[in-house]
Amino acid sequence: MPVERKDFRDAMAQLPAAVNVITTDGAGGKGGFTASAVCSVTDSPATLLVCMNRTVSSAEAFRANGVLCVNTLSAAQEEVSNVFAGMTGVDGPARFETGSWGRLVTGAPVLEGALVACDARITDILEKGTHLVLFAEVEAVRLGAGEAAALLYFRRGYCPLSRAA
Amino acid sequence: MPVERKDFRDAMAQLPAAVNVITTDGAGGKGGFTASAVCSVTDSPATLLVCMNRTVSSAEAFRANGVLCVNTLSAAQEEVSNVFAGMTGVDGPARFETGSWGRLVTGAPVLEGALVACDARITDILEKGTHLVLFAEVEAVRLGAGEAAALLYFRRGYCPLSRAA
Numbered sequence: 001m002p003v004e005r006k007d008f009r010d011a012m013a014q015l016p017a018a019v020n021v022i023t024t025d026g027a028g029g030k031g032g033f034t035a036s037a038v039c040s041v042t043d044s045p046a047t048l049l050v051c052m053n054r055t056v057s058s059a060e061a062f063r064a065n066g067v068l069c070v071n072t073l074s075a076a077q078e079e080v081s082n083v084f085a086g087m088t089g090v091d092g093p094a095r096f097e098t099g100s101w102g103r104l105v106t107g108a109p110v111l112e113g114a115l116v117a118c119d120a121r122i123t124d125i126l127e128k129g130t131h132l133v134l135f136a137e138v139e140a141v142r143l144g145a146g147e148a149a150a151l152l153y154f155r156r157g158y159c160p161l162s163r164a165a
Numbered sequence: 166m167p168v169e170r171k172d173f174r175d176a177m178a179q180l181p182a183a184v185n186v187i188t189t190d191g192a193g194g195k196g197g198f199t200a201s202a203v204c205s206v207t208d209s210p211a212t213l214l215v216c217m218n219r220t221v222s223s224a225e226a227f228r229a230n231g232v233l234c235v236n237t238l239s240a241a242q243e244e245v246s247n248v249f250a251g252m253t254g255v256d257g258p259a260r261f262e263t264g265s266w267g268r269l270v271t272g273a274p275v276l277e278g279a280l281v282a283c284d285a286r287i288t289d290i291l292e293k294g295t296h297l298v299l300f301a302e303v304e305a306v307r308l309g310a311g312e313a314a315a316l317l318y319f320r321r322g323y324c325p326l327s328r329a330a
Binding site for chain 1: 168177309
């Protein structure tokens with residue numbers, strides 16, 4: 001029998017994760033959400049995955065557009081995280097008023113100042129309980145300029161992560 | 166077209182991740198490997214996923230046993246990470262001579278001093294290029310005692326992560 005929801009959440013609070021904003025744009029509209037459940041799958045072909053709650057407001061836009069960009073936040077981008085996590089009450093394309101945004105190849109919004117942006121095409125969507133697992137092939141990458149600290153989520157709060165020199 | 170392997174790896178180096186040792190035991194034998202590609206999928210039912218290279222020595226043991234435990238390492242457990250990443254040349258059950266190990270419900274080895282251990286039953290295995298994605302339902306959790314720093318992997322090296330009070 002699986003553990004209770006509360007026990008699982010308490011366990012996951014002990015697993016630190018990078019904070020990312022996942023974006024999309026296209027015929028299905030522009031949208032985005034904050035996610036920590038992102039990981040590398042394979043480098044041949046270059047593939048990552050993102051777990052998305054079915055109830056996020058932009059879920060249909062991701063399905064319709066078939067593209068996404070994973071923007072990995074720097075420690076200075078807590079505000080962008082809060083907006084795309086829905087904590088400020090702003091929804092839909094208005095979320096993009098926070099932050100500066102560009103594009104690479106798929107048209108999904110790319111955040112200026114992110115540690116890295118992976119612009120990708122969704123190849124497969126798996127349904128798992130409350131969530132969808134989006135598999136996506138990375139078609140373009142933009143690396144941040146410097147060695148900025150990363151924004152992590154750990155024990156139910158933000159922490160900066162610097163790489164010791 | 167997906168990006169080249171090197172570009173993808175350079176991008177993933179900018180995505181910090183917790184370091185975990187994934188273990189199994191049962192009729193297929195005892196084994197384990199170090200993984201950063203672990204994430205929460207859904208809390209109903211409590212499910213996580215682990216991406217495993219097909220070539221890890223214990224891959225067949227995971228398939229045969231159908232169980233795994235995700236042990237999230239503390240900053241003090243770099244040595245355990247190195248052993249299970251194969252960096253010390255030790256393979257197979259001899260890896261468990263490093264660290265202190267117990268069990269919860271599935272029989273997969275549980276690491277003393279980990280931040281959290283999630284003992285789980287594999288429900289689904291997906292093939293993606295060089296890797297297998299293992300989905301597993303969490304049947305038992307053991308939380309660490311204190312507020313130890315976590316062990317992160319970021320920009321191709323280990324970093325400790327402490328939660329500011």
